[in-house]
Amino acid sequence: MVVVGAGIAGVACATELARAGIPVQIRERARVPGGRMASRRFDGRPADTGAAYFTVDDPDFAGVAHEWRSAGLAREWTDTFVAYGVDGRREVPGPMRWAAPRGLRSLVEHLARELPVTVNRLVLGVEPGPVVDGAPCEAVVLAMPGPQAALLLDPALTAATRATQAQRWSPSLAGVLRFPTRRWPAFRGAFVNDHPLLNLLCDDGDRRGDDAPVLVAHTTPEFAAGHLAQPTAAGPAIEEAVRDLLGLPEPAEHVHVHRWTYAKPTAGPGGTYHLDADGVGLAGDAFGKPRVQSAWLSGRDLGRALVARLRGA
Missing domain, CATH: 3.90.660.10 (Polyamine Oxidase; Chain A, domain 2)
Structure with missing residues (x-):
């Protein structure tokens, strides 16, 4: 199980999977977790540059x-x-x-402290299967803005692509x-x-x-x-x-x-998350109000839905 994106939505999703005993990996292209709950240090002092x-x-x-x-x-x-x-x-x-x-980044890092997060890891593509960068997995979650997720999706993954296109x-x-x-x-x-x-x-x-x-x-x-x-x-x-x-x-x-x-x-596609028959999930605050809480709820709810599906399988 792969979660792409170590913002609060991706970390909340991975937390539910890990609690259920489902092996999960988080891959983050940046050098630190946090996503748009971003903080940067200036002379040793943090300042919030995102939320x-x-x-x-x-x-x-x-x-x-x-x-x-x-x-x-x-x-x-x-x-x-x-x-x-x-x-x-x-x-x-x-x-x-x-x-x-x-x-605010420290809050995401706290939630992710016991999760397997690989930073500086750029994911290049998601194909039907699902297959992430050539490796098959049970399911994949793209926890990022829709336009960024769309760049990773194979055109054959039409349901997920439509969900990204509904975002503005x-x-x-x-x-x-x-x-x-x-x-x-x-x-x-x-x-x-x-x-x-x-x-x-x-x-x-x-x-x-x-x-x-x-x-x-x-x-x-x-x-x-x-x-x-x-x-x-x-x-x-x-x-x-x-x-x-x-x-x-x-x-x-x-x-x-x-x-x-x-x-x-x-604008978003409605609902609190996207999960299709291809095993591709999308989460984030586009599925709700543009708030930190919405992103957490989206990831949490998608994680629970994946647990139910993978346990049922």
Whole structure:
């Protein structure tokens, strides 16, 4: 049994298989697990460059969140963001948002700590059988955005291909900006409405709990689409937009831009996962709301469906 993709959906799926005693391998093309729950270190300090936070309203996922909290990996962050728009700045109450002091990637690594994950492993193709890179297996799960999964699928795998084609995704750039000091008005996270460049802004020092003078800005899909070929070139524009929004007199000491070609699903095929007669499964937050919780539930549910099918066989 092979799971391709070590984001939270792939790890949740593999966890169910391993618990049932079904041998499973996770293959991840990146050098670390995490997927879009991505964190990168700058001078030894992590900053979240993918998902900004996670929320919880499912009782099973709540159990996972509380395990993370008990392990010192996650904490309740805030239930109030601010919103910037044509009417100025106002507070916006909402659900409790959770953050991770060591970065959201640490949460996926914790779930995967006892699973066989091979990183830096690029899977080239999935054929009927299913066959993964020429080797037959009982089933295969592609836990990644549909457009990426489609590149791996043999054209004969029509059901899985149709499920990937039903997905639509929007891009984003994440800019990590480190300033000399904390000079901005107090806030934790901010929705930026009706802005040509900015979509979301997070105080990473507050989110991490160390008060570092670091902000993480997420751009609009429209701005990102024009800079996917050279994302680093967008750094000055992102910095200027953040400084203008917050009225910051000093330039950032360092700006890093991360490209997400498939940042957020905007349409999906329905259901919580895909599993067809060919033994090909798909999981992720495209099967639900674009949330960390949705990705976990999708992987968990697909894992349970595979356990039932493989045990029945």
